Amino acid sequence: MRRRGEGSRGSVLVWGLAIALGAGLLVWRVRSAARDVRTPVALAPVEYVGSDACRACHPVHEESWRRTFHRTMTQEATADSVLGDFRGVSLTVEGVTSRFLREGGHFLVETRDGEGRIRQQVVARTVGSRRVQQYLVREGDRYIRLPVAWDIEGRRWFHLSAGFLDPDGLDFNAHRSLWDGNCIFCHNVKAQPGYDWERARFDSHVAELGIACEACHGPGAEHVARNTSPVRRYYLHYSGASDLSILNPERLDALPRVQVCGHCHGQRTPEPLARIREFLSNGDPYTAGEDLSRYTAPLQRDSHLQGVDVSLRFWRDGTPRLTAYEYQGLLLSKDFQRGGLTCTHCHAMHAGDPRGMLEPEMRGPEACRSCHADLVARAAGHSRHREGSAGTDCYACHMPKMVYGVMTVHPSHRIQTPDPSRAWRQEMPEACTLCHTDRSAKWAATTLQAQRGLPPREDLPVDSSFDVAESIRALLAGDVVQRVVAASALGDARSATAQPLARLWAVPFLTQALEDDYPAVRRVAWQSLERLVTQAGGVRPALAGSSARLPRFDFQAPVAERAAVIAQWREWWEKLDPRGIPRPDAAVPLDDALRPRPLIIEQLLRRRAAQPAIQIGE
Amino acid sequence: MTDTQTQLRTEDRPRAHARWGWTLLFVSLTLGVGLEAMEGFRWAPLVGDAWAHRLWSLAHFHGAALGLLHLVYVGWAEAPALSEASRAWASRLLRAGSLALPLGFLLGGIAHPEGDPSLGIVFAPVGAVAVLVAVALQMLGTWRRRG
Known part of the structure; x- marks a missing residue:
């Protein structure tokens, strides 16, 4: 019995020692983890590891990022990433016919190359995945962005001149551009074009294609290495401390x-x-x-x-x-x-x-x-x-x-605070008349002053064009950005008028905008027109029936084809029974039959023609 | 401890393990059925949380497997190749381990931080060591010559 008691005491001692040692080791590890966590890490020299390394510890964040268009900003061209129709369809713009083909796992674009020849090129990468998908081909040491792209929402091919703000007649290859020295910087993580100024060659690399974790959280190699320790991780979990090894x-x-x-x-x-030299060489x-x-x-x-x-x-x-x-x-x-x-x-x-x-x-x-x-x-x-x-x-x-x-x-x-006077002081859109599309900027300024209990403005413009509804003035006489903004506002869901028929007055002006020499304006004007007519058709079925028989408008079709479609829509409007269509404010230049007043339209169009043509290729 | 008490403990050991085994099996299979139901009805807190899903599945699996081990152990609880002290240790370790291991997984899946089990997971490795030592003692006993 004595021997058994001694043995029991011995084992208790051994267990006690082991537990004390373990506890001491744990306390030491926790204290060193606390010290480590509090020590700032300079992130700039740290290596990038890629989002795959984040998934094990941050599955929820990784999954929520995976859903974003950030992730798919730039991708290798695969059956999963390519959204465009490559089943042999074609697009003709400015006399150039581009074809989109598929050969096995490769996606091919047959279009005009940088030297003016029509040839097939293999799509190497895609850029964008929400509204527009652009395509990159590899030429020697560099990636080239093609000037034709896929409109994801419209499910059609288009030329980038309709995406940017370019007038008709632009060189077909104006938007055929270098990716390695430009787009690479914002559409990827830690871009390094690797440009060799002596040999004039790129050797571009990115930490990760698309906008991934490390674009916002900084490089993660140090964070990953340090958090292999479970003690450090649990210290972070339960202490609420910030981990300074990542941003x-x-x-x-x-x-x-x-x-x-x-x-x-x-x-x-x-x-x-x-x-810029440093940016192009080192990133x-x-x-x-x-x-x-x-x-x-x-x-x-x-x-x-x-x-x-x-x-x-x-x-x-x-x-x-x-x-x-x-x-x-x-x-x-x-x-x-x-x-x-x-x-x-x-x-x-x-x-x-x-x-x-x-x-x-x-x-x-x-x-x-x-x-x-x-x-x-x-x-x-x-x-x-x-x-x-x-x-x-x-x-x-x-x-x-x-x-x-x-x-x-x-x-x-x-x-900003709304200020309708911006319309005449700065030639820019302002909030009031983007919703009250049938009102003039002068009306907005006067009304706002009165609502605020202030005396009438003394700087109201004498220019009679500001008596016209601001959306129409901007649509017909503004510069290209004013026009595209006005075209959008006329069909926007946010409006001072909820009744679909009460917004139909904009149709003849949007039809006029279909003749704009900027395809981007034509495109947005057509979208607004289609939306207004569809919504009005919901409350007046006869209108829906007659408009459904009309041809759809293609903003990049040849001039004659577009003109024929516009003529049919004009004719449709002129034959439409105006009874039941509420009249807009008198600031909208329409006659009793809801036809645009030609004199005012001419004046506005002349103002626009007097402006220098601008191109915003961005 | 008197000889009578030792005798009583010895006789009770197989029964105790039978009770542990069947109870563990019942609890673990109930948990398993619950998990299957939650999966079947797509209960978001389970199916949307990969860690909880994995840890509770492990709790279910280990509980059931250890329940079976207890039932197997009933036949080995009095293995004469081991001393009474070793048998007592093996029995205690098996019981403690088979409780701690599934409990650790179960608790680990509750209110866990992203990417890691919650602190309750510490029971799992402690339980695993206890079961491992119990199994090692039994293994050594089987290699020893009888008597």
Whole structure:
């Protein structure tokens, strides 16, 4: 019995020692993990590992990123990634017929090459996956973006001149461009064109095709290596400490935080410009979390870029009017300057609808509530619009749709107070008349003053064109961006008039816009026209029946073909029984039979013709 | 401990393992049926969470397998090749391990952080070691000469 007792005491001692040793080791490991976690890691020199390395520990985030169009921004051309119709279809634009073919696993485009010959080239990569998919072919040391692309929503091929803002008659290959020295920077993670200036050759590499984890979180090699330790991981899980071996943009101050997005969503130039050589050789030096202004300066209206009129990309007050300038828009907003508003206040990278990267509630006034709870609570009084109407939506007045890009008109990211006088002071669209499309800018300015209890404006324009409904003035007399914005507004779901028949008055003006010499304007005008007629057909079936027999409009068809379609639509409108179609405000130049007043139309078109032609190939 | 008490414990051991075995099997199979039902009805917290799915499946599988091991052990609980002390250790370790291992997986799948089981998972390796030692003791006994 004595021996058994001794043995029992011995084993207790052994177990006790083992447990004490284990506990001591654990405490030591936890303390060293805590020290390690608190030690900042300089991310710039760290290697990139790719999103596959993130999946094991961040399956939920990886999966939510996988749903986004960020992931599919640039892809190798495969049966999964290629969205275009390659079943031998063709597209003829500017006298050049392009054909799209498939041979086994290869996708071929037969089109005019850089030397003017028609030849077949194998698609190597795709760019884009939401609205437009562009195609890259390999030529020697470089990738070339083809000038023909696939319209994903319209399910058709088109020439990029209709996606950008180019007039008809442009050289077919004007948009046949180099990828390695341009698109590569924003559509991939850590682009390195590897340009050899002596041999004039590219040797481009990217950390990962598309916009992947490390574009926003920085390079991950150190983070992955350190977190192989379960003790470190569990310390992070349960202590709530930040892991400084990787970047979490949510923990950055407002400016560096918006710069993470602004790196791509804000066109920029190397700073100083001569640094472009370094960019082309070694790549963009910026790493997420750094101060972007150390390397680049955002393009502004007054920026100088050799051979490019940068001012065309902005409204005259400096507000961006193209997409990929959202960063500049936000920087100009008081909400950012005074309130520290950042992109991720509204946009979610790992949640919500991948289209726009917004959670459903962020598509309405809820987006503004966290900072402007009192205004959102009394939105009707604040906006002087009927409760629940489109006019009480914060976006409608403060972020109006006046930015063109990727074949669509988008909300401005410069958050502003509506001011109708911008129409005559800056020749730019403004919120009131983008919804009240049958009203003039003068009406909007006068009404707003009266609503605010202020005396009438003294700077109302004497120019009679401002007596015309602003949407019609801009559609017919504005520059190309004004026209495309007006064409979009006339058919936009957000409108002061919900009744479909009450919006039908815009049809003859949109028909006029189908004659525009910019295919982008024609395309948007046709979309609006089709939408208005379809909606009106819903409440007046006879109208739906007669319009359904008319030919569809192809914005890139030859002139004669387009003219024939336009003539049929005009004839249809003239024969339409106007009874029951509500008349718009008198600012819309229509006669009693709802036909455009030719004199006013002529005047507006003459104003447009007097403007210099512009091209915004971006 | 008196000889009578030792005798009683010895006689109770096979019965105890039979109880453990059948109970573990019942609990684990119930968990398995529950998991299958949740999968069948696409219960989002399970099917949408790969870690919980994997860990609870492991809990179900290990519980059932260890239940069977207990039932097999009933026939070996009094193996004469092992000393009474070793038999007692093997029995205790098997019982502790077969409780801790599935429990660790079960708890690990509850409220776990992204990419890792929750802290309850620590029971799983402790249980695994306990079962392993019990099995090792039995294995050594089978290699030893009787008497």
